[in-house]
């Protein structure tokens with residue numbers, strides 16, 4: 377007979393904490409309830425899994441049993457529609473196969489060039505301001521968002537967002553904040569009711585749709601092959617061997633933009649904060665970059681092993697995708713426990729990355745963990761990019777982008793914090809710094 381899963385009915389006070397200080401609630405629950413528990417939240421039973429073996433069961437060993445029919449993905453779908461990030465099963469598999477070659481190693485070098493161009497453009501803007509003063513104050517979070525959006529636009533779709541990236545990135549961010557608001561307010565009025573939030577959301581979505589449908593039309597009319605992800609979707613076929621519907625292409629483009637810009641930007645924002653507070657690590661990266669002769673290519677950055685570990689460790693402490701949900705299709709066994717069919721399952725990269733049984737001094741920033749100690753932590757205790765067949769398709773892209781931003785920026789500038797402490801964590805769709813990340817930037 378299965379052992380009863382530790383359960384807890386969430387009180388009103390806890391429900392409020394869950395809404396206002398989600399991460400504190402999650403960490404407290406993990407400490408009090410153990411590695412598997414059932415939380416009864418209103419009408420819903422939510423199973424929280426916080427052990428690498430259980431996570432491996434959901435992501436890999438029995439992954440087909442865990443679909444995306446959850447509030448989290450339904451709310452994402454308000455923006456992306458039915459796409460790679462929100463689906464499971466045959467439709468997902470077909471689209472994953474279609475998109476996968478777009479991230480092949482051979483494609484990444486071309487993308488590295490687009491990334492380098494966007495980074496140089498950002499530095500050009502900084503230099504312009506620095507020509508008049510010795511240092512400047514920047515919100516690095518806004519800078520990283522703007523850069524991230526320009527990079528997904530140009531590297532994946534040959535789209536130039538540089539003119540409106542500052543406004544557009546903030547608008548899309550607002551749209552994603554609305555997605556979080558809908559997840560937290562299950563009784564919110566339907567999106568067609570003209571509340572100020574709904575009106576703003578629908579307006580931004582229309583604006584983004586217009587850009588994307590225009591992009592599809594322009595490319596089709598031009599007949600030019602750019603050998604990018606858009607071409608793959610335009611040439612792609614559905615299950616009936618028919619060209620993909622316009623809406624499916626739109627959904628995949630917006631999926632890549634949404635999944636690919638705020639995630640990297642959030643990770644990079646935390647990178648700047650962490651490095652500015654760990655001069656020893658920054659010095660080691662500078663030393664590695666100092667002797668580096670690689671160019672802006674995948675191979676060029678792959679030799680920067682310490683730099684790569686420093687990025688991995690930021691993604692451990694600040695996993696941009698801090699929460700992942702699934703719904704079980706059939707009953708499933710987790711050691712001595714059984715989770716019923718139709719259950720909501722929650723995996724929190726932030727909590728497993730801080731689990732004291734798998735991470736020594738989890739709060740400490742130690743890039744070396746990802747070098748010498750690699751064999752010492754179980755694979756599914758480090759999941760910033762998820763795992764199994766749904767593993768983030770953009771992982772190599774994200775690592776490449778983060779490395780290039782870091783290397784190119786550190787070789788030219790010094791960044792110092794303007795506040796004594798790191799900004800508080802703000803768990804939205806991604807794990808963001810609350811009120812931005814204000815830093816002083818000077819040339820070196």
Ligand code: HEM
Nearest residue numbers: 460461635636639640696697760761762766768769770774
């Ligand atoms: C630091 C940056 C990134 C992080 C932390 C991240 C994280 C993740 C995670 C955790 C998942 C798994 C979600 C799940 O299991 O349901 C995922 C999936 C996905 N990511 Fe990323 N991601 C990043 C960057 C990117 C980029 C740059 C792109 C595209 C250019 C991208 C596109 C996607 C897509 C399309 C999926 C769905 C994959 C599938 O289900 O087949 N991501 N990402």
